[in-house]
Each structure stands twice: as C-alpha cells, then as structure tokens.
Amino acid sequence: MIYAMMTASVALSPAATMPQLNLQKLANYDNLRLSKIIMAEPDDVCVDEECYVSAEEKQTSTNNYSEESRKFRRTVYMHDEWVKHRSTDRFARNVKDLFNSGVVRALYVELGVVTGAAIFVVVANMLLGGYTDLLGNQQPPVISGPLIPNDLSLPALPFSVAMPALSLLLVFRTNTAYFRWNEGRTLWGGLINTCRNVVRQANAYFPDTIEGNKLRYELAAQAVMFAKSLRCFLRGPSDEPVLLRELTESVGPKQAEACLRAANKPMFAASAMTQTIARAGLNPMDRARMDTSVQVLVDICGANERIFKSPIPLVYTRHTARFLTVFLSLLPLALWEPMKASWNHWATIPSTFFLALFLFGIEEIGIQIEEPFGILPLEALCNGAIEATINEMLACHENGDFYMTESADDFNPQGEMVAPDGSVAGKSWI
Numbered sequence: 001m002i003y004a005m006m007t008a009s010v011a012l013s014p015a016a017t018m019p020q021l022n023l024q025k026l027a028n029y030d031n032l033r034l035s036k037i038i039m040a041e042p043d044d045v046c047v048d049e050e051c052y053v054s055a056e057e058k059q060t061s062t063n064n065y066s067e068e069s070r071k072f073r074r075t076v077y078m079h080d081e082w083v084k085h086r087s088t089d090r091f092a093r094n095v096k097d098l099f100n101s102g103v104v105r106a107l108y109v110e111l112g113v114v115t116g117a118a119i120f121v122v123v124a125n126m127l128l129g130g131y132t133d134l135l136g137n138q139q140p141p142v143i144s145g146p147l148i149p150n151d152l153s154l155p156a157l158p159f160s161v162a163m164p165a166l167s168l169l170l171v172f173r174t175n176t177a178y179f180r181w182n183e184g185r186t187l188w189g190g191l192i193n194t195c196r197n198v199v200r201q202a203n204a205y206f207p208d209t210i211e212g213n214k215l216r217y218e219l220a221a222q223a224v225m226f227a228k229s230l231r232c233f234l235r236g237p238s239d240e241p242v243l244l245r246e247l248t249e250s251v252g253p254k255q256a257e258a259c260l261r262a263a264n265k266p267m268f269a270a271s272a273m274t275q276t277i278a279r280a281g282l283n284p285m286d287r288a289r290m291d292t293s294v295q296v297l298v299d300i301c302g303a304n305e306r307i308f309k310s311p312i313p314l315v316y317t318r319h320t321a322r323f324l325t326v327f328l329s330l331l332p333l334a335l336w337e338p339m340k341a342s343w344n345h346w347a348t349i350p351s352t353f354f355l356a357l358f359l360f361g362i363e364e365i366g367i368q369i370e371e372p373f374g375i376l377p378l379e380a381l382c383n384g385a386i387e388a389t390i391n392e393m394l395a396c397h398e399n400g401d402f403y404m405t406e407s408a409d410d411f412n413p414q415g416e417m418v419a420p421d422g423s424v425a426g427k428s429w430i
Contacts, residue, residue, distance in 0.1 A: 066106035070368065073102065074377035103361045103368075110325075110360050111353060118332035118352035122345055125151045125336060131344050154333040166327055169320045170362045176312055177370040184372035187303050191230070192385045194296045195223040198273070199390045201293065203397045205286040212280065219276045220394055221250045222269055224387045229265035230301055231382055234308055234373035250387075266301045270294055304373070312370055324363055328356045 077085070084090075098104065104111075127142040129151045141150075199220045206212045206219075225247055232243040240260060247256035255272065262268035277290050311317070332352045339347040368375065396402060 065102075066364070066368075069102045069106065070374040073368070073375040074380070076377050076380050103364050104357060106364055107357070107360050111356055114328045114331075114356040114360075115349065115353045117329050118335075118349045121152055121332040121336060122348055125153070126344055128152065151336065152333060153336040154330065156334045156338060159327070159331065159334045162327060166323055166359075169323060170359070170366070173312070173316070173320050174362055174366040177366040177368075180307055180312075181369040181372035181375075184304070184307055185376060187300050187307075188376060188378070188381055191227060191297065191300045192381060194293055194300070195227055195386050196389055196393070198223050198290065198293045198297075199393050201286070201290050202280075203393060203402075205282050205290065206280050215276055215280045216397075217394065218251075219273060219280075220390050222273045222276060224382070224390060225251055225255075225259060226266055226269035226273065226297055226301075227382045227386050229259060229269045230304060231378040232265060234304060234378065267298070270298050270301070273297075308371065308373060317367075320363065324359060328352070328359060331355065 075081075128144075128149060130141045131139050133139055199216075202216045202219050206216045228243055228246055232239040243265075244256055244260055247259055250256075251259075259265050259268050273294050274291065277287060277294070280287075282290070332348050335348045335351050336345055339345045339351065341347075
C-alpha cells in the first residue's frame, strides 16, 4: 500500500504538498472499533484459546499438538474480552473446559503413562494381597509365594520430603519463563512506540516537497519492514513467503527481494531507514533525533535475538523434567496405603491422574512461555499496532488534520478565531 502511494507521488505537480493516499482500506474501518479489527484476524489470533480451528487442525496428532497449538495462544484482548476474563462464572467455565484445555491436550501421553502406572499398581496389589469383590467379600491373593511380596508400595515420607524441592524447581522454572515472556512483550511494546515515533518525526521534520513526501513514505514503509522482518526471524523460515508478499506490497519487489536475501533481515531494514533519513537533508539536530530512534530499534532487535537464542540453562530444564517424571511415576506406590479407605484402593488412580495433570501442567506452561515469540500476537502487532497506525498518521498529515485551521485567514487582527458566519469562535494559541 505504501509502495503504491510512493509510486503515485512521482506524478504530482510541484505545487502539491502531499501525495494522494489510497484511504479505501482505512475508510472501511469503524473508528470506534478500529483497533479491534486491525489487531485480530481469524487466522492470526484468538481469545481464551477459543480459536478458529479447521477440521484438518482438529485432527493434528497429540505428538505435534503442543507445537501446533502455539499459534492459538496469540491472544489479543479488548474491552469485551476483559469483561469475560474477570466474570464471576470463570471458575465454572474453566473447570468445564478442563479436558479441552490446550495444556491438558498436550500432555495426553504423559498423563496416560502415569495413570497406567497407577492402574498397574492397583491391579498388581489386588493380585498379590487379595481384593474385595463387588459383594464385599475378601478374596485371597491370586499370586502368592515365599519370595513374592504382599503388596507393591512405598512409604509416603520420601515423597513428603522431596515435594518442597520439586515445588521450588517448578516455581523457579515457571517464574523465569514468565520473566522471559514479559520481557519479550515489553520489547515489542517498545518497538511499536519507536516505529510510530519514527513516522511522527518524519511528518514533522521531512520537507513538504515531492522528494520529501516520497522519502517520508519510504521511511514509513521501511519501519513496517523492520517490524515484519523481525517477526519473520522469530517465526522461522515458514514465515518468509508471507514476508515476501507483504514487503512486495509495501516497499516494492526490488527492496523486498533484497531484504529476503539478507542474512539479518531486521538489520537490512534498519540500514535502509538510516539511508532514507540521510537522503532527506535534515538539519543535524533533527537527523540526530531520528537516528536515535533507529538505534533504539536496533537495540530492541538485539534483545529479541538474545531471548530467542538463549534458553533457560538446559541442565536446569532437563533435571526438572527428570525429577518430575520419576516423582509422578512412583507416586502411585506412595498413594496406595493412604487410599485404603476406598474400595481396593481404587482412589489411587484418579488421585495420581489429577496430581500429574496439574504438576505436569505447570512444567508445560513454563516450556510454552519460555520462548515467548511463538505465542505473542506478532502478526496483530505488526499489522494493526504498527502498520495501520502509521497509515493513519500519514493520512492525517496529508489531510492537514494536525492543524487547527486551514490558514491564517481564519483569525481576525486580534488573534481571535472567526467562524464561517463571521462570529468570533474563540481565542487562538498562536
């Protein structure tokens, strides 16, 4: 869109102050819900994991679900979603959807193994130590012998001692992962603000000439290119066809292909922005201010790379996973005796299942948010918070919306604003 604007601006007469914008896309937006529309696309984001899921995606195997479901966690909240989020029925709603939860669906294999171990313990102990039939009669052991134990069980004390250590491991793991998620979102908040600031400064500092207007639109398109190039790096090679299509529309095929060829696409975009600012012929102070904004973008890019390339130390993650797996696999042996009040100790099975669900779930949440960019709504941030806002800023600059009046003729000699009917409308600030 911006590339089309720049191309059209070449044909303007010297008297023109701004190239004509194609505002058809923005005109279709309802101003009261502009941010809602531009921030959420059915294929990009969802709310409360209530996503647009195709039939093929519903058939995704359990092994791939944990990775495939990440795109459905890119939540974007507006007013209605916050009202639902804090509604009083949230407890009943969340419990009702427990087994449809993305976390639970990602843990089907682990939960199956641990629950299978619990079933094995219950059945084995019934065979070794006898059992109570449905009529309440005690039946003798099916398997017995001098070297065969009466039951398979472990004392609960070792598990009670180990539980605080496991809890600390899980809390530290989850907190550290959340800090990484929060830093990632904070960095993208800074990126949004800096891209907007670059265009705000361009509107103010670039000359209102044909060449100045062309450079202004180039810089705006390159700011969007920077954000989308960083998104592509964080999303991986699968995002490159999308990036090529988007950049071809915004900066033109030549620069789009050059960006795709670059080893570091965000740095290519930042370098292009610097060159555009240099060509604008600004005074040194204004150029320094804009160069500082580009420098902030480069710093943000480096911080994103640091988070993406540096996981929580693997020795910590692996030790936590091993500790948790062994703990939960042996847990049915410790629950056997405390569950004796239930028929044939059958409560060992659901107790093990739910304890495994929540403890494995905590570890799964930590894994999911440790790399935050796969679950942050980067598409919505690029398309809505950055690109749509920049287009709106350019349109307002073209239309003169940043000026209170059309010209000085709207004021009388006393500096008072004059309404069209000749009446005094108010004092001016000039």
